[in-house]
Amino acid sequence: MKRRDFVGLTSLAAGALFLPSFPSMAGNAVDPSRLLEPVMDATVNKRLADAALNAAKSAGASYADVRIGRYLNQGIFTREKQVQNIASTESFGAGVRVIANGTWGFAATNTVTEAGIAKAAQQAVQIAKANSKVQKEPVKLAPQKGYGEVAWKAPIQQNAFEVPIAQKVDLLLAANAKALENGANFVNSALFQINEQKYFASTDGSYIDQDIHRIWPTFSVTAIDRASGKFRTRQALSAPMGLGYEYMVPKAADKVAGPAGSDVIGYKNSYDILEDAARAAKQTKEKLTAKSVTPGKYDLVLDPHHLGLTIHESVGHPLELDRVLGYEANFAGTSFATLEWRKQGKPYGSKVVNIVADKRQPGSLGAVGYDDEGVKTKEWMLIKEGTLVDYQKIRDQAHIVGQNESDGCCYSQSWQDVQFQRMPNVSLQPNKSKLSVDELVKGVDKGIYIAGHGSFSIDQQRYNSQFGGQVFYAIEKGKITGMLEDVAYQTNTIEFWNSCAATCDESDYRFSGFFNDGKGQPSQSSAVSHGSATTRFNGVNVINTARKVG
Template identity: 40%
Template sequence: MPHEIDPTFLALPLRPLADAALARARSLGAEHADFRVERVRGASLRLRDGRPSGASDTTDLGYAVRVVHGGAWGFASGVDLTPDAAARVAGQAVAMARLSARVTAAAGSDERVELADEPVHGDRVWVSSYEVDPFDVPDAEKTGLLAEWSGRLLGAAGVDHVDATLMTVQENKFYADTAGTTTTQQRVRLHPELTAVAVAADSGAFESMRTLAPPAGRGWEYLTGTGWDWEDELARIPELLAEKLRAPAVTAGAYDLVVDPTNLWLTIHESIGHATELDRALGYEAAYAGTTFATFDQLGSLRYGSRIMHVTGDRTAEHGLATVGYDDEGVAAQSWDLVRDGTLVGYQLDRRIARLAGFERSNGCAYADSASHVPVQRMANVSLQPAPGGPATEELIAGVEDGLYLVGDRSWSIDQQRYNFQFTAQRAYRIRGGRLAGQVRDFAYQATTTDFWGSMEAVGGPQTYVMGGSFVCGKAQPGQAAAVSHGCPSALFRGVNILNTAQEAGR
């Protein structure tokens, strides 16, 4: 049964605040104005070796007014929930736009802010897909489950320490603009994680093994049976950790790789997700983490990867961390192609960037992480599509004579243009004669984005598809954090360079 918006959020004076702010912006000559109330509640629990080691539960509540006035942006925010205060904040936003227009003119620029058209969506309500709001579950029950899982791991031979965390978020947004769109939304997400650590008594060497369960736009049911097999994963971790601790170092060289979706999602995030943000491609996002090699002049021609590569941007995927009903500019959620048949065919857009680049409409990628921040272009759920009727992971492995099978994300590094990178994994298995032949250590795969995706020979079927993701994708200055998911199947890559990281560190 679908959930309804939290009544305590609906009890706030949402419409009176919006009416006052938008009316004031109109009276001051704004060409466009939008008003946004945000309430974000975030909580975390942390256990060390089965004992509580920290907890937090915070709520951030406020509102923001953004305007286009005289062809310039203006923005202001407030926390006083009265119509008079909202009107004053709108006046401050217009004053900021006037100042911005003068600064822009003094710099010799005649660029004006214009927004791509968007249909008016009336009064819309949207709630994400979940069964049990984690904030309805007592903290004692949450802590008890994490403690029980930690104890299970600690009771296994070879496990010396266990860290357990649970992060939960409920995000409420109310949006209204001068065109007539009004949206009220609620999203729930959570991220449970356990890490087991083993220490060799003779040498002091240590290794860790983390659960692979990704963060998800789900509720408490994610930890109690829906969406992930926790029993199986917890049972396997001690043996996997022990094998990893005694595993030999990898021999550097070129290998065929079968990459599990629990690892590949992060490579997608860094080398495709960020690289296809159009503000980067146009040079409007350059300071925080660079631009992109996938420049706008290459749209429709850049060979991103092999012809089996099909990547979508999606704000509609069920349980996706970047899934919404409407973005923070009142744009309805959509799904679209970014890479089709290996060629760059699309970007992620907000309304200003869409109009600037000649697109008829935004695809709904504006997001602000709080009322105190202005919406910026943020990542959708960017996902590699599986092959209909495609092979199982075991079949992909069977097609490799000498290679590696990579599982789980770990560390990563990529340059500012999202082109040269290296990634590691939770664990890597040697593949010999189409069979797994034990774990290896000290490995990283290194490539350029186009070489890596160009080497992709096969993708798995829908049965191999898993949606990974992150709670804390960073962008903008001041910095903002956004949650985003990336789905993908297992995939086979030929001739990828593997580094021995221990040797590299010793150079």
């Protein structure tokens, strides 16, 4: 079968069972043309929402909210010169959350009619009343004013679903060709596109219509030394973004060079997949002969695409208030940063560590106007000059820490899942004074520059951890001297952030992020970005991952 014929015949994603382990493609397989249908009608949604809210109040709810959602996904998967799969999915339904007898109840339906949604509301109240028999304390919601009828739309320039599939396939296959031309033996590439159309209404008086877009191009390149059987890989240095297809149109102004001698290029609001694929192949071949690192203490210079994962695991997750309170102990652990730990006044990091939470950052994965319980999003400090000053919280948590306002970080992955506290964008603020990457490296006598996400592990309290990367370069007396391999650093959260010595300025600030951040039981997935500039950490313990222990 010719590739063009294949593209035309795979619109219904019959091979959905063979999807790689990438972002969730939940929903029903649909023809790609379905993804181009108009967004949900706000007038119709308001009528449906009122049916749910009225039914909930009539059944005895003291509070109710309803989310009507249409979730669109498309994934395109290729390998070398072939298309592996094209999957387009749609999920549509409504979820109703209520408080009755001081207790939460939730129910969902894909029968999105006035009768169907009213029935779900009544069921949610019944569940709440049943749960109230074992509830020890009533739910206490932080006050929230109603906003009336409002709308928020991601400021995209081009809807990725409107771009012909053949054009997107051609781009991925061109990236594969670039990798193969530059020495790769194998290459896989993929492009994920998501559109969340969400309508929220509550008894507080809010009717909020939102249209959210996300995109993620990615690949994996492998080079083999056939004589020895040794192989190395390098993943894409792209960041998933809250943008449209304009992200796939590279602009020179969006490229940021790593330190001189590193052969690393970072990307801001647009991404050059062809350049990155070619560079990845060259770097992967170089990794085959790179020097294996000598274990010891090193100053680390961490690229934003790498540092985002460390921020995510060692700051983002441990400062989720539900983890701090022990509500998340049944899945992925709790947090060392308890309320008692905070009272002790111990520094979370050095004075240069200023970490902010913000769900409004343009282009970020977490960018929305309102969260999934109708709270307007905002920016707030988590760590100020190394001191823990706040957590991430939602409406029914604020009173526990003596506050009367939600942070607007409640989210659900779909209409059929209940919303709960999720990580907002969590970012390390850049240096207010001018400091370039090369200037940062000049101050390092013995160090390693690391770019890209690698394997990692962290304990249940988000304290002891180990992180790898994609590419590593030795730094000697302020200069990059060559590529290294088998690098990972071991540390604990407090030691690591207290070793933070300096961060570059705003010109180097970029996003890293994740399409599929898992949390909860049953597990849910959310998308989140982490911004930072290149940052130096002094005296960090580095191990050799290829050496045997004992």
